[in-house]
Amino acid sequence: MFKALGDPTRLRIFMFLSSCSPEVVVGEEGEVRPVVGATVGDVCCHVSGGNSLVSFHLKELRQAGLITMERRGKYMVCRIHTKAVEELGSFMCDPCGCQ
Amino acid sequence: MFKALGDPTRLRIFMFLSSCSPEVVVGEEGEVRPVVGATVGDVCCHVSGGNSLVSFHLKELRQAGLITMERRGKYMVCRIHTKAVEELGSFMCDPCGCQ
DNA sequence: CGATCATATCAATAGTTATTGAACTATTGG
DNA sequence: CCAATAGTTCAATAACTATTGATATGATCG
Numbered sequence: 001m002f003k004a005l006g007d008p009t010r011l012r013i014f015m016f017l018s019s020c021s022p023e024v025v026v027g028e029e030g031e032v033r034p035v036v037g038a039t040v041g042d043v044c045c046h047v048s049g050g051n052s053l054v055s056f057h058l059k060e061l062r063q064a065g066l067i068t069m070e071r072r073g074k075y076m077v078c079r080i081h082t083k084a085v086e087e088l089g090s091f092m093c094d095p096c097g098c099q
Numbered sequence: 100m101f102k103a104l105g106d107p108t109r110l111r112i113f114m115f116l117s118s119c120s121p122e123v124v125v126g127e128e129g130e131v132r133p134v135v136g137a138t139v140g141d142v143c144c145h146v147s148g149g150n151s152l153v154s155f156h157l158k159e160l161r162q163a164g165l166i167t168m169e170r171r172g173k174y175m176v177c178r179i180h181t182k183a184v185e186e187l188g189s190f191m192c193d194p195c196g197c198q
Numbered sequence: 199c200g201a202t203c204a205t206a207t208c209a210a211t212a213g214t215t216a217t218t219g220a221a222c223t224a225t226t227g228g
Numbered sequence: 229c230c231a232a233t234a235g236t237t238c239a240a241t242a243a244c245t246a247t248t249g250a251t252a253t254g255a256t257c258g
Contacts, residue, residue, distance in 0.1 A: 003105030007246080011101065019195035040205055053247060055206055060245095074204055074255045085191055092188035095179075096118035106216080139235060152217060154236055159215095173225045173234055 001088055004064035009047060010057045014080070016046045017067060021080040037070075037077040100187055103163035108146060109156045113179070115145045116166060120179040136176040
């Protein structure tokens with residue numbers, strides 16, 4: 001995860017997606033589902049470089065577990081993987097795991 | 100910082116130093132000072148590769164602001180830079196800065 | 199079906215980074 | 229001052245990664 005966020009382009013993408021993924025919504029039946037997200041095209045607009053570059057970086061972020069992607073018709077919707085982010089956050093609170 | 104922690108060797112060093120830097124102590128006059136730390140040699144014992152490699156990675160961690168180093172006689176004492184770690188932690192709580 | 203839009207993959211390349219061993223600097227103790 | 233110990237810097241190399249443009253796949257719409 002650190003490696004994935006270590007690249008400036010990916011960090012930008014990650015931060016952009018964070019602003020597009022304001023958590024999840026708890027539905028009537030108590031089911032949890034994500035609200036919004038950004039398409040690959042949306043991400044492209046916030047990053048210099050072509051779609052192939054963005055696609056490459058999205059794959060890296062996905063493989064690191066930091067984001068998820070889901071097909072919605074002809075679009076791919078990208079979202080922050082909240083759980084992974086929380087994991088990272090708690091790691092920073094206890095980096096050596098000895099506490 | 101992410102880039103610095105993205106390397107496995109550096110992450111090991113960082114985690115090791117975390118286990119050696121259990122916060123600071125508040126002295127009798129209310130002054131805050133660090134307690135322990137590890138020498139470069141100590142770090143070498145926990146990482147495969149020679150001292151030159153360790154020195155290289157320590158420099159990277161230092162330049163990223165993640166650790167501090169201080170001469171103590173003929174030793175260099177390395178410590179986690181707590182403030183930077185907190186910064187990272189709070190970044191993870193609000194990655195887009197929009198909250 | 200064929201055209202078009204959205205995204206992914208591929209191959210080539212340039213740039214960066216980690217690792218190694220050797221040479222160098224700094225500090226202490228005799 | 230000399231020798232020994234602790235770290236750092238340097239040069240060479242190998243491995244990896246980001247970026248680019250071209251090509252391919254996948255989905256929708258007329």
